[in-house]
Amino acid sequence: MDPVRLEIFRHLLAAIAEEMGAVLRRTGFSPNIKERRDYSCALFTSDGELVAQAAHIPVHLGALPLSVQACREAFPELKPGDAVLLNDPFRGGTHLPDLTLVSPVFVEGNLLGFVASRAHHADIGGMAPGSMPLSREIFQEGLIIPPVKLMERGRPNPAVWELLLANVRTPDERRGDLRAQLAANERGVRRLQELAATYGLEALQAAFSALLDYAERLMRTLLQTLPDGTWHFEDALDDDGIGEESLWIRVALTIAGDTATIDFSETDPQCAGSLNAVRAITVSAVYYVFRALLGYDVPANAGCLRPLRIVTRPGTLVDARPPAAVAGGNVETSQRIVDVLLGALAQVCSDRIPAASQGTMNNLTIGGLDPRTGRYYAYYETLAGGAGATPDADGTSAVHTHMTNTLNTPVEALEYAYPLRVTHYAIRDGSGGAGRHRGGDGLIREIELLAPAQVTWLTERRRRAPYGLAGGAPGQPGRNLWIRRDEVRPMPGKISFQAEAGDRIRIETPGGGGWGPPA
Template structure:
């Protein structure tokens, strides 16, 4: 029988408060910078079925509630008090972990002999083995290259460490002491959660507490459906792109059909590109999971800020995954960069909801979440692996409000590392840590600007950098209703010197003392015609450094002289003829790409590719795009509009390639105009 509303409210708030205590215990006792400074970790309480019923409001991630915990629990039978399960393997955990640095612990909670739930915690480890320091490399082709894999098993057995497993872990991480210390921080925090839940059981009884774990999820599910009912019923298509997958320069397309019916939501990913030969794949294993649903998590918490956070969020969401696509990694496929394609799905959901109701969503986020890691050998010969900064882009604008600057909390609220700590702990000097001017998409409401960082290597031995997540280097963060795209990401070694060169995302690079690394993050897309932006708002942006004086004239038609708006010159500039605003502004490179590879063409190409056995698809796809855009499989830097050149000639090559390369692969099909 369901609990009365007052008792349910009291218990819900008590359990959520405990999760916050557990959360801060992990953060304050862990040793790695990923946890105690950046906050790349999470905790939760799970019910007896493995669903989240309480989640900490202070967590940097809001979307990890949509996770398959039960497969991991089921894989380790005969749990007793004092046991703790550990895993980091996406495949044997059936998607609990999504890449190997994410290490998960689950502790069963008992009242006597009766199971009453579980405590869960995860951290992003600084290093868990593999080919590169930090364990994440874009060019890995199979998961065996990515680090130590731990299937669901017991780290603690009835209160005693599994010493053989700990020995194995120590031998397979570059920072063993920090790694084990982080495990102990999670274990201590989970035990605190256990004791606090026992206090609730002692006061309210086991049956009442267990019933509350179910009732609160039912309550959340009902509230979530009411929010989804605000989206008009219908079917809405949208697609977006990764710039490339590093091992080729071919854009990787994510396609979504959003279907809404009386608060029931379907995310149909049919038509998304096949698996990559690099690590830009996600092991969802055919399930709905947080990397697929996380845009809707933010949607729910925006329109119902007080909704209790638990697995009930997702009861009315269904995902239809294309078998063999980048969201459906199987077997031994590499998955280290598993977050990149979901970021484009995130923007696809935004675009689809904008089509449904322009009042309910922002233009594209900056869409780049660059994690800058650094490895060096100190004076004592000891290897150190640390995160420098989790760089962030700006948020997209929404009707009536500018995007948030230098922060994208629609994805997560991971924290920055203070420059003083970076300089104290690493052989780096921070030369610049600021906002990136003119990076926000111009609009009546401006897209938020991204961050900017420049560091210099000052250690005697130099070091190795690895920056993952450098997306939006070609496909700009799009604007809406006349708003323009945000700026592209830039990552440069030794900017302004003779040996200046770009950084390739997700690849390690050895640098010497005196070398510099500059990162300029993209801004969010603008919303509305920038010529409609209030002149004083443009002046304020220029005074604050969000835009330059030149940008004010170029993008907004506002002339600023000696710190004031020149009204006459501004009126003249704004009166000049200009193109009618587009509903979506995608930028020159995407426009050129889609002039050749439009939606119908891409659906036909993928329809044929998916008829091939999975091992053949990538090679045939690569040969096909090389025939249409010569050299693209080896070029990740040249802008797409320059690579394509003559669109009409490229369309002729496209028809020829369809008739030759795909047909010779045994894939005849419909002609493309």
């Protein structure tokens, strides 16, 4: 295809995914969607290959193709107006709060492809508000949804809606956010149909194929610039919240010509707690790292993965088997997989790899009865931290890194929506690692409860610091504090407890590692 025409199609398709995200944000009901923007949107071929995406959440986007594949297998004869909902991590999902909605796109009776949106819902039931508990099996984490038709030929499936809303603490929020996802998908369907009407169905399908092939060629070209060989790296998660043992993730990276094999076979077995990641998450992390390594403007699609062979051993932390608990695998283990991959690549092309970033999403959930309304609320947030320094620049402070790409919940929005008050919010000065280039600093966020609530922390890098590179110092680990009547209690990285009105919850997030020896 003519390169100018190919570039036009590339941006047209990416713009559709971005517009889907704008619709989802503007019509979303919960602060988690409309403020934090914890969602992702993408387009797929009729075979389920990712062909275009918005600049949303990496851990969502790399796993979405498996969700589309699960929908195609469950419903091989989808019709116009259908919309399939799922969240089952063992059938293409990531963890239960991430609800995925897949819609087919038909043009003149022919299946052109699919659009999909994935959004993190602040509660999907389970043993703790926010559905991010310290669980031992997936059944404790919330409602498990296999591929089901939320909409059929443009009409709601009332049984599915009623079943879902009866199993969550905040049904009005869930209804509103799901309707926002439906609106986003409908916009994507309409825009693809308009493109097909303008350029023709065959031309659009040819553009899909050409973009996938182009991304594959670019990835193969990148790999050919790297030396052949095998490199090893390992890093550990602090613990699983059940025991105190470190959990090791190990990779063997082999580059041979224009291909790479990423082998996680020596990773520790799946754990008793919720830090198990399904294979879809591991694929997401690999896709993110190698897509970022390209270093220049290329299509973000499934073609990037074609030269990569990803090896996992079933029953391990990076390829968990049911009924393993997985709530934290999506948010925490995904970050450590990235750290391990970057550590291996630092031995291959050290001049292009940053030191470790904070390595956690600092998950905080608070939930209970809101005395203002007499109804349940569930607040969920991931908190920013320090980015790792690069070979030519200091790390950024107080930023979401790697597998997450959300914003914070603004103080005004948080205090309006929940019985909470933010008493302190600042950069954690000096928490970044020293080096020729310093790691970015973490942040401090302190929240006062205005009513009794259950608090859950699911955080990492509290015992093991983010590593520096090339002689740079590690960043400072994070800290979790529970302040009761002016008594400051240090808390574990993973814990769930009942707190009272007037208690304060304080998180100090990790800094990024430094790069190069300090002056």
